[in-house]
Amino acid sequence: MATVADFRNDIRPNWCPGCGHYGVQAAITDAVVALGITPDNLAVISGIGCSSRIGGYFYAYGAHTTHGRALPYAQGVKLANEDLNVVVCGGDGDAYAIGMGHTIHAFKRNVNITYVVMDNHVYGLTKGQTSPRSDVGFVTKTSPHGSFESPLPICETAIASGATFVAQGYMTNRAELVELIKQGMQHEGFSFINVFSPCVTYNKRNGYDYFKENLTSLSKVEGYDVHDRAQALKVLGEYDGLVTGLIYQNTEKPSFEKAMAAANGGPHPRALIHEVAKPSQELFDQLCEEFK
Incomplete structure (x- = not known):
């Protein structure tokens, strides 16, 4: 039986103190341990960005791939070895900008892997530019007068594109996030989990206080049915996408x-x-x- 310590290596993460990605790594580790997965049966594939460094901090199989290309690489790994548990990690820039074409096709293709995206609404590695998830009015070096583009509604996009497991978590709610990752890895098909993971250095707008005040757990939405596609889209619209929990699951699509x-x-x-x-x-x- 593997333990959390079995997934640790000698590489010390170089994320900024207070970065949300530490919590995401801990949640993934807790989830695979709870599922009885061992390091030799796990592959962590990542792209490029602060979040994508995560693969190097796991004692497991892995690959640090090119920017936006983690998903095609990971799908190849899974199809070559179906017995391997494959977790893909990236950030909102890596996943929803240069990699968005691959993300859309992964949603509809439904290969049995789990995609965990650390969403901090900013490009952190390249020092604070707007990402596809940045809010209108967000001031950065590349948007000194405030961003005027609407943020990408990624969970709605995933559902509309045919994704069969769509969830959203917040890294401070570790118990919920661990459970979502466990459910995603047990789901037969492509599992997508968007995780709010604050950047304490380059995004002061969407920090810990912001998410604490604005996020709503779907457990508080009376009568919510994760298998009801129309309801999932409706609730996402009502809460402007700021919800956590399992949003939608389709267990019928192979x-x-x-x-x-x-x-x-x-x-x-x-x-x-x-x-x-x-x-x-x-x-x-x-x-x-x-x-x-």
Whole structure:
């Protein structure tokens, strides 16, 4: 049985003191330990940004990929080894700007991985520019008169794009966040969890006090049904997206892996390769000659 200590390595995180990402890392660790996952059965894939450094702070398999490209890499990892638990991490800049094309297609494709996005409404690594999630009026070096673009309604976008598990957490509410990550990793298909993770250095507007005053737990919304797509969109609109909890779950849509197997009329192609075309030295030598 793995413990929290088993997932620690010798690399000390260099996030700013008070950064919300510390809480996200702790929540992911607690979740995988609670699920009985061991370091040799976990891959943490990340992109570029303050949040994406997280993969280097886990003792597990991982890859620190290019900006905005963590999802295609992670989907390849999962399809190559379906037994591996794959968690993808990024920030709102990495996920919703340069990586948004991949994010949209991951929502609809439904590969069985979990995507945890640390949303601080700002670009932290490059020293404080507006992100796709920044509020109107947010003053930064690139918006000295205040941002005039509307923030991207990401949870609504995920639901509209066909995502089958959409949740939102706040890193200070660790118990709820751990539970959301556990549920996401147990969900059959693509799990998307947007996490409010304040940047104490470059975003004084959306800090701890702001989220404490403005977030509403869906547990307080009477009669809320996580399987009701229309209700999920309606509630998100009413609360301007500032809710926490499991927002929407579709358990009827098959995962990409199951859909691909059905389309191929049998098991996963990787399994067929092992059964039908068993590797041999003769085959290896033949391929070497062919591709010389």
